[in-house]
Amino acid sequence: MTKSSTLSTGHYLWVATLWFLCLRLESVTAYSAGAPTSACPSMNPDHGSSSNNPSPFESLLNQTEMLSNESLKLTMQSVTTEKTFRGFLIMGFDAVTDLVIGTFQIDLSQDQSQTLKCFNTYDTAATHRSSSKKTSVIVEWTPPMDFDGSVIFKTTFVESKSTYYKQVSKEVKIKRSDTAISSTTGPALTTEEPETPNVYEGCGTSKGCAATPSGCIGLRNCLMINTYKKLDDDNIQLEIYGQITGDEYVAVAFSTDRKMGEDSVVECVNNRNTVMAYQSYNTPEKINSRIQSQSPGFNLTLTAFIDGFIYCKVQHPIRYTLNNIAFDLNQPYYLLMASGPTGDFNIQQHTTDESSSLALTVTNALCIQYFTEPSRVLKQLHGSFMVIAWLMAASTGLLMPRYMKKTWVGKQFMKKDLWFVYHRGLMVLAWTLTVAGFIIIFVDVGGWVSESVSENPHPLIGCITTVLAFIQPFMALMRPGPNAPNRYIFNWAHMLVGYSAHILAITCIFLAVEMEEAELPYETYWILTAHICCYVGAHIILTVKIRIFIFETLYLATRKNENSDDVKQKEGPRKDDQGSSIRKTILGAYVCVAIGLGITVVVFIAAA
Numbered sequence: 157m158t159k160s161s162t163l164s165t166g167h168y169l170w171v172a173t174l175w176f177l178c179l180r181l182e183s184v185t186a187y188s189a190g191a192p193t194s195a196c197p198s199m200n201p202d203h204g205s206s207s208n209n210p211s212p213f214e215s216l217l218n219q220t221e222m223l224s225n226e227s228l229k230l231t232m233q234s235v236t237t238e239k240t241f242r243g244f245l246i247m248g249f250d251a252v253t254d255l256v257i258g259t260f261q262i263d264l265s266q267d268q269s270q271t272l273k274c275f276n277t278y279d280t281a282a283t284h285r286s287s288s289k290k291t292s293v294i295v296e297w298t299p300p301m302d303f304d305g306s307v308i309f310k311t312t313f314v315e316s317k318s319t320y321y322k323q324v325s326k327e328v329k330i331k332r333s334d335t336a337i338s339s340t341t342g343p344a345l346t347t348e349e350p351e352t353p354n355v356y357e358g359c360g361t362s363k364g365c366a367a368t369p370s371g372c373i374g375l376r377n378c379l380m381i382n383t384y385k386k387l388d389d390d391n392i393q394l395e396i397y398g399q400i401t402g403d404e405y406v407a408v409a410f411s412t413d414r415k416m417g418e419d420s421v422v423e424c425v426n427n428r429n430t431v432m433a434y435q436s437y438n439t440p441e442k443i444n445s446r447i448q449s450q451s452p453g454f455n456l457t458l459t460a461f462i463d464g465f466i467y468c469k470v471q472h473p474i475r476y477t478l479n480n481i482a483f484d485l486n487q488p489y490y491l492l493m494a495s496g497p498t499g500d501f502n503i504q505q506h507t508t509d510e511s512s513s514l515a516l517t518v519t520n521a522l523c524i525q526y527f528t529e530p531s532r533v534l535k536q537l538h539g540s541f542m543v544i545a546w547l548m549a550a551s552t553g554l555l556m557p558r559y560m561k562k563t564w565v566g567k568q569f570m571k572k573d574l575w576f577v578y579h580r581g582l583m584v585l586a587w588t589l590t591v592a593g594f595i596i597i598f599v600d601v602g603g604w605v606s607e608s609v610s611e612n613p614h615p616l617i618g619c620i621t622t623v624l625a626f627i628q629p630f631m632a633l634m635r636p637g638p639n640a641p642n643r644y645i646f647n648w649a650h651m652l653v654g655y656s657a658h659i660l661a662i663t664c665i666f667l668a669v670e671m672e673e674a675e676l677p678y679e680t681y682w683i684l685t686a687h688i689c690c691y692v693g694a695h696i697i698l699t700v701k702i703r704i705f706i707f708e709t710l711y712l713a714t715r716k717n718e719n720s721d722d723v724k725q726k727e728g729p730r731k732d733d734q735g736s737s738i739r740k741t742i743l744g745a746y747v748c749v750a751i752g753l754g755i756t757v758v759v760f761i762a763a764a
């Protein structure tokens with residue numbers, strides 16, 4: 157094995173990793189299928205620049221006065237016929253408050269445009285469907301049912317990758333229609349109840365309440381609250397109330413353990429200005445599926461959406477069967493509460509997640525309870541172990557056999573060269589932390605969670621990494637002697653497996669930042685990128701033995717000391733190769749940076 161072939165293999169792998177990471181970023185920013193929701197606040201595409209010329213495209217309204225129960229036709233077209241545009245993004249704004257209002261209606265057969273969920277609300281924007289050249293596109297828009305005021309439309313027209321234009325339409329005056337007031341929110345409403353439901357009334361006296369954050373019931377400022385009250389032998393009444401933005405849900409689950417999976421769920425959902433409650437089921441794989449025909453006795457009594465808070469009151473059976481699992485609410489269950497974005501057919505993964513500290517029997521508990529956040533200690537340990545193992549120990553340990561073999565041979569420890577002692581020590585540390593971190597995360601999430609690999613490749617890549625890392629020490633124990641003829645096979649295998657594990661591990665840590673559960677700040681990406689740059693930099697500097705002036709001088713300046721060392725160390729049969737001091741200095745600097753960056757990530761994990 158020549159040094160240069162080792163070098164190129166390692167570097168190719170790194171280049172491949174960087175490519176992989178770049179491609180992931182690239183895929184997020186390719187807009188040929190319409191603007192992404194990340195473009196909603198600025199309405200800018202992330203490519204090209206805004207042209208200062210007057211827009212050659214405009215959005216025309218088919219009327220400038222309308223009632224709030226009517227709809228408006230908008231035509232996006234070029235002012236001069238010969239120009240075409242490839243993409244667009246349009247939204248309606250309240251002319252006074254500049255807030256985004258109203259919704260677009262585009263049927264699915266339309267192949268030029270589609271609606272977009274901006275600011276967490278469905279259909280608030282319209283965008284292109286493909287990047288084909290367009291001369292005109294027609295969309296329809298309706299104001300909020302009870303709106304009274306003026307609206308303008310802002311449109312971004314993308315002419316090419318390098319140029320886009322921003323245009324503001326004429327104003328349309330909207331008068332509230334008389335029909336708006338009587339027919340506000342969704343179906344299944346009974347009007348006997350007061351307009352503003354008081355969910356706090358009777359907590360702890362006539363009904364049981366579970367809420368978050370701690371102490372919020374007395375102050376009446378809960379972010380989420382669930383109440384329960386027995387109506388008769390067959391039914392209880394449930395109330396769900398919580399703060400949401402746009403098309404989101406608040407849900408409560410009855411669970412036999414504190415974790416999601418095999419639970420009965422009641423979801424209170426805001427979807428396109430309609431609040432509804434549904435019964436659903438969490439599969440053991442933690443996927444929520446809405447029950448097609450609700451259990452007998454499940455009746456929605458009242459819904460409301462007031463000042464950013466959603467409210468549902470339902471009558472709920474006590475004994476029922478979901479997905480062939482029998483539930484009996486006379487038995488104790490843990491209560492779990494969560495909120496997150498609404499999907500079209502089921503609720504999406506939650507963004508908040510709370511579980512009650514006790515299992516309780518909702519049919520006879522008149523108590524007040526506060527949800528406590530599930531402990532994150534195990535996840536934090538997993539993350540910290542992996543960061544210390546791979547960013548700190550393994551990355552340093554990997555540099556040793558490649559560059560320090562001729563550096564630390566002057567000194568020995570227990571008959572082994574020092575470079576080997578360090579390499580083995582660091583790798584044993586990395587191995588131990590990896591195996592421990594692997595076991596910890598499996599204990600924490602309760603086994604393998606089947607998630608689609610394309611959505612979250614972290615678990616799969618993590619497992620491959622751990623397997624590769626795991627076999628390393630056993631391979632090393634069985635290595636042939638240093639001068640055995642087949643030693644090179646071991647050298648190659650050991651190196652390839654080691655480098656692959658390291659690259660996969662770093663990729664895995666990158667992927668972890670994307671995971672919601674990790675709750676890591678975006679800055680973590682920069683720290684990790686800095687780490688990769690330093691690591692690759694250390695390789696390059698150590699490889700390219702730059703014998704340029706500065707290094708030569710440094711070397712000469714340190715040579716005297718080395719010579720005096722050699723005199724003292726009489727029995728040392730071998731000498732350190734020349735340039736050892738420089739290599740030690742570079743390695744020392746790398747170790748400092750790796751420790752600094754690693755500790756920063758561990759602090760991020762601990763603070764998350």
Ligand SMILES: *[C@@H]1O[C@H](CO)[C@@H](O)[C@H](O)[C@H]1NC(C)=O
Pocket residue numbers: 218219226227228229296
């Ligand atoms: C404008 O378009 C809407 C939606 O297509 C339609 O209902 C309305 O009658 C049109 N108004 C005029 C003045 O044509």
Ligand SMILES: *[C@@H]1O[C@H](CO)[C@@H](O)[C@H](O)[C@H]1NC(C)=O
Pocket residue numbers: 223225226332333334335
């Ligand atoms: C809108 O409301 C007005 C009353 O304000 C009513 O006359 C009209 O028929 C309504 N139009 C639609 C399309 O419902």
Ligand SMILES: *[C@@H]1O[C@H](CO)[C@@H](O)[C@H](O)[C@H]1NC(C)=O
Pocket residue numbers: 452453454455471
């Ligand atoms: C549920 O609501 C329907 C319609 O409002 C009603 O006919 C039915 O009796 C209700 N079920 C129960 C168990 O109250």
